[in-house]
Amino acid sequence: MSKVSRRAVLRALASAPAVSVLGAPMIARAAEIELRYGNNLPSSHPLNVRSQEAADRVKEKTGGRVEIKIFPNNQLGGDTDMLSQVRSGGITFFTPSALVIATLVPVAAINAVGFAFADYGQVWKAMDGALGAHVRAAIEKVNLHAFEKIWDNGFRQMTSSAKPIETAKDMAGLKIRVPVSPLSLSMFKALDSAPTSLQFSEVYTSLQTKIVDAQENPLSIIQVAKLYEVQKFCALSNHIWDGFWFVANGRAWKGLPDDVRGIITEAINDAGMKQREDVKALNDSVQADLQAKGLAFNKTNPDSFRAKLREAGFYKEWKEKFGAEAWGLLEKEVGALA
Template structure:
């Protein structure tokens, strides 16, 4: 990963950084335009490293006219707080996951439909193409500007303390922790599992005391939370892909001079593409490291999961919720689901 080491990243994910704006070198100069960007990730996460590079580029290309200050690690509040702030104009930029912004724009969650995407090639073709454009158009109706390139949050994988998950049949009765997400809960119920919503801070203890036997998260989270200590198997299920939309307060964005908009958009979109590569490389190295720590990995049969969801009415239900237009764009990218 260019300019970013795995050790540096994992240290930052495991330990919250000191409360400081990443963009402070730019803020030290008297800028004509000051942009505030908040997010929920540590300062050393690829998202913030690449955003810091974008801030440097924006300052350089505007000759100090524009300063982008980054507030990582929930310094400006939780996801709900930051989403409210960017909508109100108290904050210029925010990077909510699709599931977070879906609380305001439900269609945004369509990229997180269970087992929709087979791989990253399919993800980026869809999100850089018609599906991403459709979601951005819907978000715009909420008075928010969305940059063209969505940033990567990653595919989620299933870990268990008991038998490995290989097919949909293995999900029957599985006590699995899931985030508070209507879409996620609906999916696991359709797979005949027994999902329980818990705050992430409670996950390790819940697995350790057998309140739940399984959980699902991207590999970096499994690593930093040391979930391998209380789990035996990790199924590369790729059951949900999620990304971070880089959004702006609509009126604040529209008020910027056209030349500033062009510089900022180019810097942020280019940084997003680099961040995608960072996450891809990180996931590849983490699997090998987690195997050394005793977590056994196995593949899965995605067709069996899709068949179970289809037969259980999951896809039909969410087609109705998202609407024919959005669902048609999704299926245009990934093939027939419902």
């Protein structure tokens, strides 16, 4: 057997392609198109789980040309910051709740009219139909592209630290955190409470330090954000249904190749439909989990809340603000409100 010198071996290795320990070439190919997506929820939330699946699907379907990088849990700032960034192009995608994007597109808050939807059947019929199309058209006018399927943020419930909330009378003077939303402020003022608008990133510490005594969010958010650690009671009020509009910077979206837009659209809309089912399944089990963690649940009297809102002129006021067309599309699915 011939002997091979150490120098010859090193020379051969130097000229050979780099390989990994598994024998695969160590070639790091950067994506041609890198898109940034920010949101305000923990990575464990169904929104982020399904978003990652959509990102993986886009990368696969484009042969690695397109990579969507996800920044969850307010890594890029609060809702207001990210809304500004997606408008300027600092990020490509953002999933604001309808209440958040309504600070820019007022009619987007129409799905959050207090006690409008009785169940999910009414929600999806409206938001996948004419009302949702009306809102998307308004979003397009501010140079944002909204995908067709709104993602589920769930029916919102109220939690408190001092006492249970059962009827509208229990709202009097209650210091409650609400999103940065004129509609939410108007609704809770009409219920005689003392609402304070805060970014979602500030909710836990504000409850912990008693800046506010109550808040309202879907059960899944209460769970993943661990708000049960700083609240004692949860009223199953279903007072608002809210969703996440998956939006893109308009200029960046229009600048993508047609085939890429098609792949992304299909991936995001399909992921949104799966996320809806995830949230439904999560809500079916989350109440028992929260009860086990010490949160006390009670039912509410929705008729007392609706009566108070009518008496305060809430429905009449927002019918005028949203306009006859949008309000008519809402009432077509849910019945007369005002």
